[in-house]
Amino acid sequence: MEKLKLLNERIVSRVNANLREFDFDTGRFISNAIEYDKLSRFYCFYGITSHHPIDFYFKHASMAGSYFLGKCAVNQSIIYKSDIRGDELKRKGDIMDQDNPLPLVEDETIVVNSSLLYKTLVHSNSHNIETPEEFTIRNTVSSHYANIHGSTIEGCFLGPFSTIDLMNLHSCIVGEFSYLQAGEFFHKKIDPGVIHIETKDFRFQYRYRKEEIDKYIGVNESSQPRGLIQQFVRGKEPEFERLFKVVDLPPIQAPESSAVNRYAVIKGDTRIGENVLISQGAYLEDAHMGDGSNAQENTYIIHSHLIGMNITAHGGKIINSEIGQKTFVGFNSFLFGKQNAKLTVGKGCIVMPHTIIDIECPLQIPENHIIWGYITCEEDLENNTISIEKLNAIDGKQTIGKMIFSGQGKIFINGFKNRIEQILVANGAYCDHDEDCRGHAQDDQQISFNTLQPYRSGKDEGLYPFIRIRP
Amino acid sequence: MEKLKLLNERIVSRVNANLREFDFDTGRFISNAIEYDKLSRFYCFYGITSHHPIDFYFKHASMAGSYFLGKCAVNQSIIYKSDIRGDELKRKGDIMDQDNPLPLVEDETIVVNSSLLYKTLVHSNSHNIETPEEFTIRNTVSSHYANIHGSTIEGCFLGPFSTIDLMNLHSCIVGEFSYLQAGEFFHKKIDPGVIHIETKDFRFQYRYRKEEIDKYIGVNESSQPRGLIQQFVRGKEPEFERLFKVVDLPPIQAPESSAVNRYAVIKGDTRIGENVLISQGAYLEDAHMGDGSNAQENTYIIHSHLIGMNITAHGGKIINSEIGQKTFVGFNSFLFGKQNAKLTVGKGCIVMPHTIIDIECPLQIPENHIIWGYITCEEDLENNTISIEKLNAIDGKQTIGKMIFSGQGKIFINGFKNRIEQILVANGAYCDHDEDCRGHAQDDQQISFNTLQPYRSGKDEGLYPFIRIRP
Incomplete structure (x- = not known):
């Protein structure tokens, strides 16, 4: 030593x-x-x-x-x-x-x-x-x-x-x-x-x-x-240990166009759509992964449904939630719905990195919104979300709750949307068995x-x- | 491809x-x-x-x-x-x-x-x-x-x-x-x-x-x-496959001075003495491995007792047998005792490489003998063994059964004995927890x-x- x-x-x-x-x-x-x-x-x-x-x-x-x-x-x-x-x-x-x-x-x-x-x-x-x-x-x-x-x-x-x-x-x-x-x-x-x-x-x-x-x-x-997030993550660590103890695991049921890494935990009634990428260190339990969606490293998707074309960036945690078509969940976000308090995020939303949503009552977030910060109930949405349309129109400085935005909203939105498209392409979300559109979901199999x-x-x-x- | x-x-x-x-x-x-x-x-x-x-x-x-x-x-x-x-x-x-x-x-x-x-x-x-x-x-x-x-x-x-x-x-x-x-x-x-x-x-x-x-x-x-030996070996191959499917196997009970390789099959009532080396690819079932004995690669020791200081060279197979103190079993030998026809080899013997003993009645081979060739019953011993003392005395040409020896028996015997000692030392058979006498049994742990x-x-x-x- x-x-x-x-x-x-x-x-x-x-x-x-x-x-x-x-x-x-x-x-x-x-x-x-x-x-x-x-x-x-x-x-x-x-x-x-x-x-x-x-x-x-x-x-x-x-x-x-x-x-x-x-x-x-x-x-x-x-x-x-x-x-x-x-x-x-x-x-x-x-x-x-x-x-x-x-x-x-x-x-x-x-x-x-x-x-x-x-x-x-x-x-x-x-x-x-x-x-x-x-x-x-x-x-x-x-x-x-x-x-x-x-x-x-x-x-x-x-x-x-x-x-x-x-x-x-x-x-x-x-x-x-x-x-x-x-x-x-x-x-x-x-x-x-x-x-x-x-x-x-x-x-x-x-x-x-x-x-x-x-x-x-x-x-x-x-x-x-x-704190809560650290406890949550620690609690799941033993589940990963099993993956290291065996050489060959039974393969996970998944379409040919999708990749499920053998160092991911897959539990319960988890369903994998087409062109889906599940990276090592991902944890899925009763997760419905719609076509073209992905779960990157250190993500947790539990009792949740990702409708399709969803990116769950590194460290994103989605529990008791439904995530709309092409909604993006950023790095280390903690979407903590409960069994009796489901979180529903509409389509086309961007959940900003490091967002915490921890609710005790059901919560619906409308489509095409940007979501950030700390949300515990419906009232928090006013200070922690903005429609993409409204943000697009900002040119100057605007304070919403504790968030301060300055500059051109349109460029911010376009930058994000471009990046989301790039990630989907890189992950092979659009593959449809087309060799030219191969991405991680196909190449990592x-x-x-x-x-x-x-x-x-x-x-x-x-x-x-x-x-x-x-x- | x-x-x-x-x-x-x-x-x-x-x-x-x-x-x-x-x-x-x-x-x-x-x-x-x-x-x-x-x-x-x-x-x-x-x-x-x-x-x-x-x-x-x-x-x-x-x-x-x-x-x-x-x-x-x-x-x-x-x-x-x-x-x-x-x-x-x-x-x-x-x-x-x-x-x-x-x-x-x-x-x-x-x-x-x-x-x-x-x-x-x-x-x-x-x-x-x-x-x-x-x-x-x-x-x-x-x-x-x-x-x-x-x-x-x-x-x-x-x-x-x-x-x-x-x-x-x-x-x-x-x-x-x-x-x-x-x-x-x-x-x-x-x-x-x-x-x-x-x-x-x-x-x-x-x-x-x-x-x-x-x-x-x-x-x-x-x-x-x-043929029979090939069938015997093939029949055991599935037992090895299990070893490749898990990362951590439960450790085998063995003294601190002994090494049991994790790619060896250990079954039944197998007991491991001090300073014992069990190499990868060895197969032990109801095997009693006396102090200082070893089972090298591709050896099979089944329902057998090795009294102590026994070398089982690469590919040696010992079934329903008792092998005396410091008796050497050479490469690819096939000692095929049966449940009702036990083979007993006395102490200090040298079973020459590629010897086949396949018996239907119990057979005892006396101590301090050289053993070779094909033995199926007691009568075969005359043409397939010689006491070390007698071989020591040969200087010239002697034919025993199908075996032809020429030259100095003493040098042949000394060469073999020296080699056996070298192997025992290299394998750590004499270690007794002494750092200076470490061998494979200690270094391979x-x-x-x-x-x-x-x-x-x-x-x-x-x-x-x-x-x-x-x-």
Whole structure:
């Protein structure tokens, strides 16, 4: 274990050096989160398909319980129960920046250096035009159920259930349950529960109250997550353990055009439509997945019906709900209907990332609305939703409840709608058995997993040997 | 599959080129043995421990269902359900040849090139002083349950259940159930059922009758094995399949000083003593394994008692038998006692490799005897055993039944006894919790397995990507 502990210390000191202006010690989080014996007990996976370029490069690192797909290079890092999914990485010859149309000189690779990722999701489709061949995570500590989505991250600490979406972050601390999609940040400390989306054309801002954060996803004095969402997620963890104990699971009933990952939990009366993608780490119980819908990593869909063409972004939780046609549910949203208090979201809606809906009475949200923030009853809808039509018309600043929007609503809406279409296409939602429209739902079916093991004893215990896998 | 089929053709043409003087087509064996769909269905293993140097190099090859340990490099080859176990490879600095005491310049590696190994066991402890850093298998096709034991093999075809032990073989065909340990052979065709052990000091020869070979391990017109031993082995294969379907098996009750590989079948009232080694692919049912005994790969120990310090060499089968203290059972021996016809072998005996004892009445073999050939009843003992004392005294030529011995009996006996001691030491039979006497039984306990996967579809189907694993 000596070498692993040394590696841990090295990562902490590097990240702390990046964050020294904030007098912040990532060691507090790590020392209470990491159970060293688990690092030497769990294997990791590398997915092999004939559709995704293979290149797995691993050196002086620990990667217990983690899942890798696509081109990944990891060095001097600890990746614990994380998903590193590189299936949207750009390829050699792709043109990323239309203003400067130079093709990529080689396939893009996710490169993780001197970082500790704890139950973190890293998804590709990176946006940083400065380094098109490398999607970089460096000198960073990231905690429970954080999402790093196509974002360059250097010298940062990401709190539990935070999301960094399509941006660059340098030497920042991100509080728990905050969502950022705002171009580039340097040397900032972002409070917990902040939703901040910003481009040159608009800004969308929302901030949870401290007591709300404390109730759903605060951290305790040991820097560990606590609250309702954390409890919910922890309660489901044992269900995933079974998936790791058997080699071959009985296949899940699903159409040929759909992919159900073997590391997803599928329970009860769950039905899978055409062109559906169920990713690893998804949890489905009595879930009706309409045609073209998907459940991404760390999503939970329970006693719910997704009508069709629904995206459930990483970490989205949908319980006792009906989600209308092409309604989008953003990262880490927590739609918490009850058995006697069903949530119905109309078609064409956008549930913004990190939205919490926790109701005790049935609630209907009309179609074509944008939904954000904290909603517990019908009265909250006024301050937490707006029709797409109305938002489209905004040009300037408008405050609705605690949400502040400024800029051009039309560009905000168009940006979202385009992104939803891109995700549906990438996931293969429109495939209809057409080879040209293949997406993850089709390409991820014939996947097999290399399971890779750490040293189980000696001074290298918990570390993995050097591993390279390529075509 | 195209690439895999092309690889297969390339291997066949290379081996045939080496064997053209015999007008021998290895393609006949291969075309009837290989089921292509299985090559893309089974994963392979690479064992990771902190005691064995790690270096796994795999390029343009298929290795379905195979097991690797230690330093292995495989190129342009098909390794199907084989064991490649490199835990006795020499290390950098070791001196192999006392007459020419140059230390190895690097760790020894098993190197397999342009070969097809089908359910073959490759074990290290190689002897070829010409290439101390490389244990070579090249341009070779090897069939069901063949043993390649520390032998350099080039341009050969090895028939089912044949054993090549500590020698070099170039452009040879080895018939089914033949055992060779004879220095170096070039361009020879060895008939089925030949036992040939030869050094400059002695020669031991035995040959089974054709009808005996046909009964126990002949080949049919499709070049596939048939007969009693093949049936016996096939009948047990389903028991092994279960081991591949689960990730964690309940641990087998065994003392701390013993290792039971998780890919061994352990059934019934099986008891494991101290310093015992049970290798992958071993099958134990109602087996009492006395202290310091071992069951190597592809051994079967059923309703039997091994008193202690017993070696059961690769492929040995012991049924309804009691094996005395420090009695050695050689490669592929078939000791087939029956419920009402128990076989008892006294202490200090050497059951020569490829011995068949198939009895219908109880049989006792006295202690300190050498045992060989085909024994069905007490009368056969006269022509198939000799006391160690008597053999020790031979200096010249002596024929006993069909066995011809010439040379110095003392050197033959001493050679065998030394080798038995070496194996016991290597396996950790004398460990007694003493760190200096650790062997496989102790070092193989903390083993974990990387499972590596082939491409499941496309033109690469059944092949594996390039894989390198090293410290």
